[in-house]
Every structure is written in C-alpha cells, then in structure tokens.
Amino acid sequence: MAEHWTATDWGSTEHWKFVPYDAPTPGPGEITVRVHAAGMNPADRKHVSAPRLGVAMPVSIGYEISGEITAIGPDTIIGSGPAQIGDEVLAFRIRGGYATEVTIPAEKAFAKPPALTHPAAANLLLAGTTAAEMLTVTRVQAGETILLHGASGAVGVSVLQQAAHRGVRVIGTASADRFDEVRRFGGVPVAYGEGLVDRARDAADGEISAALDAVGTDEAVDVSLELVAVRDRVVTIAAAARARAEEFRWIVGSAPDSARFRDSIRGELVNLAGRGMLEVPVARTYPLAEALEATRFLAEEHPGGKIALIP
Structure with missing residues (x-):
C-alpha cells in the first residue's frame, strides 16, 4: 500500500x-x-x-x-x-x-x-516555468540589462540561467553571502538595503530595461518602479496588492493565461536541463x-x- x-x-x-x-x-x-x-x-x-x-x-x-x-x-x-x-x-x-x-x-x-x-x-518546473513567464511578460530581449530581486532564490537562479541563455545581462539583488551563487549563474550581484537604487544604476552602467521581483518587499517594488519607466516591464510574483494599486504586472500560476504559458514551456525547459543548460x-x-x-x-x-x- x-x-x-x-x-x-x-x-x-x-x-x-x-x-x-x-x-x-x-x-x-x-x-x-x-x-x-x-x-x-x-x-x-x-x-x-x-x-x-x-x-x-x-x-x-x-x-x-x-x-x-x-x-x-x-x-x-x-x-x-x-x-x-x-x-x-x-x-x-x-x-x-x-x-x-x-x-x-x-x-x-x-x-x-x-x-x-x-x-x-x-x-x-515550478520555479523554471515561473522564471520563464517573468522574462516573457516583460518582453526581455537579447542585449538588454534587467534587474532581478531575489537572484539567489529558486526562481531567481532559474531566471539567471534562462536570461543568460537569451543573451540578457542581469543585475541581481542578494545578501552578500550569496554573491558567489549569483555570479556562478551569470548575474552581477548587488546588496539589497539602503542605497539599492544607486548600486543598481552603477552596476548596470546604462539603461535597465525591465525589473523582475521574486521577493515582494516594498523596497523591491519601489526600486523597480524608480528604475524602469514602462510599468508593464515590471513584474512581481509576490506583491500582488501593490501591483494592482500601481498598475504593474503580477503573475500567478493559477491564472488561466499563466497556466497555459507554463504548460507550453515545460518541454523546452526539460530539454535545456537535459543539455546541461539549466541547473x-x-x-x-x-x-x-x-x-x-x-x-x-x-x-x-x-x-x-x-x-x-x-x-
């Protein structure tokens, strides 16, 4: 039994x-x-x-x-x-x-x-399809630089790898003891906390095209909205109330459009993992x-x- x-x-x-x-x-x-x-x-x-x-x-x-x-x-x-x-x-x-x-x-x-x-x-696949949807809904393209909050977490690590596969540069927030993990997957680490806007700007050395929030803190939202002018190129998976109030993107796997996308991308992610391109x-x-x-x-x-x- x-x-x-x-x-x-x-x-x-x-x-x-x-x-x-x-x-x-x-x-x-x-x-x-x-x-x-x-x-x-x-x-x-x-x-x-x-x-x-x-x-x-x-x-x-x-x-x-x-x-x-x-x-x-x-x-x-x-x-x-x-x-x-x-x-x-x-x-x-x-x-x-x-x-x-x-x-x-x-x-x-x-x-x-x-x-x-x-x-x-x-x-x-739960982390992987979430990461893929965050990159897709913000229309991230090769050659761009993006900001990622929570870069050393499960979703963040998948974002880093998928972004690298697409030719995208990622500035990733993390605690100092997780910087090596962010670098290992191709990101440029910056510490969260006071002064994050300036640290992110300095690390980007140019335009930040999109912001992806995997932590949901007020700091993550505030910094994202300050650095990215176009609201529909800011996405969160953890700050739904602020997304509704301030009209930027919020995604959740139970939403019909998200579920369809995440189902459609499964095979591609399994293939990437099998080729050693998604750890x-x-x-x-x-x-x-x-x-x-x-x-x-x-x-x-x-x-x-x-x-x-x-x-």
Whole structure:
C-alpha cells in the first residue's frame, strides 16, 4: 500500500497527516508513478493554509515529483511522447506529490533527462516555468540589462540561467553571502538595503530595461518602479496588492493565461536541463516521513537551494 501526506483541515501543518492509501489504477490518459523525490515549494503550504473556493478537504499535498512509471492507462502517452513501465519521468502541476506512489494525468509527465538527479528533476518546473513567464511578460530581449530581486532564490537562479541563455545581462539583488551563487549563474550581484537604487544604476552602467521581483518587499517594488519607466516591464510574483494599486504586472500560476504559458514551456525547459543548460541547485533532502520538519525549514530558513522529500 502507498502512503501520502494530506491536509485534513485548513490552517497550520498540525492538520497534515501521513497516511496509507491506495493509488488509483490509471485509466486512459493516466499513469501511476513510484515517487523517487517530491519537490518542495512555498505554495505547498500556502495553498492549504486558508479556505479556497471550490476546494474541499482533505487535500493531498505536493505539485512536483520525479520517479518511475509503474502503470500506464490504455491508449496513453505522456507529455513528451510514448512511454512504458519502468521509464523515469518528472511531473509538474499535479496533486498529491508528497507520496510514495501517485496516479496522475499523463500529459503532466515528461521523460526525465539522465543528467538530472531525482531531487533536481522534482524541483525543475515550478520555479523554471515561473522564471520563464517573468522574462516573457516583460518582453526581455537579447542585449538588454534587467534587474532581478531575489537572484539567489529558486526562481531567481532559474531566471539567471534562462536570461543568460537569451543573451540578457542581469543585475541581481542578494545578501552578500550569496554573491558567489549569483555570479556562478551569470548575474552581477548587488546588496539589497539602503542605497539599492544607486548600486543598481552603477552596476548596470546604462539603461535597465525591465525589473523582475521574486521577493515582494516594498523596497523591491519601489526600486523597480524608480528604475524602469514602462510599468508593464515590471513584474512581481509576490506583491500582488501593490501591483494592482500601481498598475504593474503580477503573475500567478493559477491564472488561466499563466497556466497555459507554463504548460507550453515545460518541454523546452526539460530539454535545456537535459543539455546541461539549466541547473537546479538542491540544498537538502529529507525523508518523506519528515515532511513537517522540511516544511518548517523551508518556511523559516534560507535554504540556499531547493529541498526534496525522498520516500
């Protein structure tokens, strides 16, 4: 019998339970995956912390996995094409990834590149598709210089690599102890805090064409709006209220346009990762049964990379 984590009520993780369950037999268009790693994201906790329209408890937790196909429904192909039992896959935008085994829509799964470990593969696409959308909606072009807030975080590191692939120069905010990480992925680091506007201008040595905010602080928004004249070339994933009030871009994966874009870009990102052009730094792994401790670490610390749960 499989096991998985579910939230039995809205609120804190005290309502999360690790329980046995039977993964459904896959029907047409579905596969069952033995999970080798479950990716962790702040959204995993956020989305069960307060009631959401149309969502009833209990809720199975986790949006990203990497693992091995154990069953395939009739007349079924996965997102990257034909597959068979035993193939290794990664999957994104699923439900119930914090599990030993899970049955999912086959189109959510892609063949796992051999170069990626399971913990890295399980953390590729949520951050990666978010980063890709931030670059796309701000119309970033080769030769431009952009400002990125939160450059050493999961989304930020993916932005740095995707921007480098596009020929874009990135000025990235980070704490001083994370400067080497920003440089490793092609960015020019600047410290956040008082005087950021001047430091960013000096580092850019020219026009800053767009600003991407992955942290949501007032400082990040204020500096972005001061340095970038065109409001629709400023985007945030974390300061929704200010974006609505001051009419710059805010994106969230649950919005229909965002969901369509993020689904459309999955294959390209998997391909980049397979070619060694998109790395997923993994800071730590935890046993699946210790998901609560891992969630606390993710919420309270600065991991310095992604976290994965290992069944």
